[in-house]
Amino acid sequence: MSTTIVQNKEYKNKQKTKDNFISAIIGFFAFVWIFPILWTLWTSLRPYNDIISYGVFSWPRHLNLDNYFQAFRVMGLTKYFLNTLYVMVPSVILILFLGSLIAFVVSRYSFRFNLTLLLFFTAGNMLPTIATYIPVFWLYIKIGDLFGNRSLLYNNYFGxxxxxxxxQVGFATFVLSSYMKTVPKEISESAILDGCSVFRHYWNVMLPLLRPPLAALGVLMSCWIYNDFFWALILMSEDSKRPVTSALRQLQGQYITDFNLLAAGASIVAAPTIILFLVLRKQFVSGLTLGATKG
Amino acid sequence: MKTAAVNKKVRSRRSLSRNDRFTLGAFVGLPTLLQVVFLWFPTLITVVLSFTYWNGINVGDIKWAGFANYKNIFLGSPVFYDALKNNVVWLLWFTFIATPLGILLAYQFDRKIKGHQIYETIFYMPVVLSLAIIGIIWNFMLQPGGFVQGVMGRDIGNAVSIWGNYSINSYVIMAVASWRHIGYIMLLYLAGLKAFDSSLREASAIDGATEWQTFRKIIFPTMRPVNVIILVITIIDSLRAFDLVYIIYGTSTAWPLLNILAFQNFAGQGISMKGAAYSVIALVLCVVPILVYLRNVFKEDLQ
Structure with a gap:
């Protein structure tokens, strides 16, 4: 008996040393991982002239936030941030709203096409974007012409x-419907027995119960839409109307020589999602994992 | 029991008032319409366009081409095979190197190894960054005057081109892509592991199994459903790969991928429906993994 305990202790000690070793290795890689971000921050705090005259690894002679003020002033980031909001806020609200509608119907009413609908929405989220580019572009212009206003969708936040x-509505549908499956059916049955209309059943009974996945999805979707630069690059013809990530892409070409200024710009644009992630990590994780691993 | 359930369903459908049926119709119809018009319909049109000649300007100019675009791609465009090769390299790298590393990290973090919370945050950080920012960040590392050049002892005057060096740019691109992918997989797998029954692990530890044996013989096999989904996500992401390379090279074919070629033919000078054919090829390759994904995720519903 006592020997097994000793052995066990020995084993545990050995495992402990091993774990410390593993932790050290992962720690090293974690440093490698975050290094490019730290390097960008470091670059953003130094004036361009310092690097030109003293080299990349020179001891910093001036460290200040000048590049940040400069970035806001010269690049006009405030305007682009506003553009992002114009796109992001309505998109997230609509995605959550429409996704919850489909998820609600699919999980609470039994129609013949429930599963087909769910499959179709989930698959839609996985299609390669590029395959839709030319027709979407054309559709936008044609629909605009149909209503006598070419920029109804094209070159418009609405588009x-x-x-x-x-x-993204497919992803929201998928996450919300798998969450709704865990909500007891009895709640719905009693609502129906009490003579709740479909709308009240959705709005007053189900929607409040969906708060946790809606919050998680809201965070995740905000991050994704904030980060997307591709659609705005294609469907917005005016530079000044582009959201901040697309604008950054344009500015990259413009300020390629002053990369300390660009570093400050990139840091400013990265800040919202990084802060969002650090503060609401739980929501992030649950949004992603609800979507990816649970049926 | 079953008939009772069926009866109940039938009754609940019959008992819907006209108003309710209208509401339900609107609930389903509105999102479906949006998806059909702006996603499925355009995809279908691209498939049709891939069989035509068109310069993208006047709808009236569309001419039927049969398989000419495909023939041109398969027989007359060596760049297609370069792109295919790069997509396969991407796929193999992600499947055999990046994804397993993400899984390994998840496993170590699940064991609550020292510092795991900080590590988790750090490894996931690249995933929340926009690719527009990632492109800039990695330029700071690699461009003339950047960190790597500095380490190599080259200042701005005598810098070497890293993105343009064909013997190493594949590795560089894979490294940058993995920088994002590993954190993503780590997080997904970690969530799967949280649902894992820890008593199994304790039992195997008492039996004297090493950590590696426990992982290989007990945890990995029990995680099979998650493994399949992660593998399929990896495959689909590799076939859809576009953004990162676009950020680095724009529409040039310095490091072609199927979707880069598609976009180049859509957005470069001289729009050609070869682009549609390229995107259809990428789409077709995605179909099987998407179906596998759906089958796994909706396993219970499909039965």
Missing amino acids: IVLIHVAF
Whole structure:
């Protein structure tokens, strides 16, 4: 008996040393991982002239936030941030709203096409974006012409919102419907017995119960839409109307020589999602994992 | 029991008032319409366009081409095979190197190894960054005057081109892509592991199994459903790969991928429906993994 305990202790000690070793190795890689981000921050705090005259690894002679003020002033980031909000806020609200509608119907009412609908929405989220590019571009112009206003969808925030919604609503549907399966059916049955209309059943009974996945999805979707630069690059013809990530892409070409200024710009644009992630990590994780691993 | 359930369903459908049926119709119809019009319909049109000649300007100019675009791609465009090769390299790298590393990290973090919370945050951080920012960040590392050049002892005057060096740019691109992918897989797998029954692990530890044996013989096999989903996500992401390379090279074919070629033919000078054919090829390759994914995720519902 006592020998097994000793052995066990020995084993545990050995495992402990091993774990410390593993932790050290992972720690090293974690440093490698975060290094490019730290390097960008470091670059953003130094004036360009310092690097030119003293080299990349020179001891910093001036460290300040000048590049940040400069970035806001010269690049006009405030305007682009506003553009992002115009796209992001309506998109996220619409995605959550429409996704919850489908998820609600599919999980609470039994129609013949429930599963087909769910499969179709989930698959839609996985289609390669590029395959839709030419027709979407054309559709936007044609629909605009149909209503006598070419920039009804093209070169309009509304158009960017619509395409985000069309692409992401499938993911929201999938996450919300798998969450709704865990909500007891009895709640719905009693609501129906009490003579609740379909709308009240959705709005007053189900929607409040969906708060946790809606919050998680809201965080995740905000991050995704904030980060997307591709659609705005294609469907917005005016530079000044582009959201901040697309604008950054343009500015990269413009300020390629002053990369300390660009570093400050990139840091400013990265800040919202990083802060969002650090503060709401739980929501992030649950949003992703509800979507990816649970049926 | 079953008939009772069926009866109940039938009754609940019959008992819907006209108003309710209208509401339900709107609930389903609105999102479906949006998805059909802006996602499925355009995809279908691209498939049709891939069989035509068109310069993208006037709808009236569309001419039927049969398989000419495909023939051109398969027989007359060596760049297609370069792209295919790169997509396969991407796929193999992600499947055999990046994804297993993500799984390994998840496993170590699940064991609550020292510092695991900070590590988790760090490894996931690249995933929340926009690719527009990732492109800039890695330029700071690699461009003339950047960190790597500095380490190599080259200042701005005599810098070497890293993105343009064909013998190493595949590795560089894979490294940057993995920088994002590993954290993503780590997080997904970690969530799967949280649902894992820890008593199994304790039992195997008492039996004297090493950590590696426990992982290989007990945890990995029990995680099979998650493994399949992660593998399929990896495959689909590799076939859809576009953004990162676009950020680095734009529409040039310095490091072609199927979707880069598609976009190049859509957005470069001289729009050609070869682009549609390229994107259809990428789409077709995605179909099987997407179906596998759906089958796994909706396993219970499909039965």
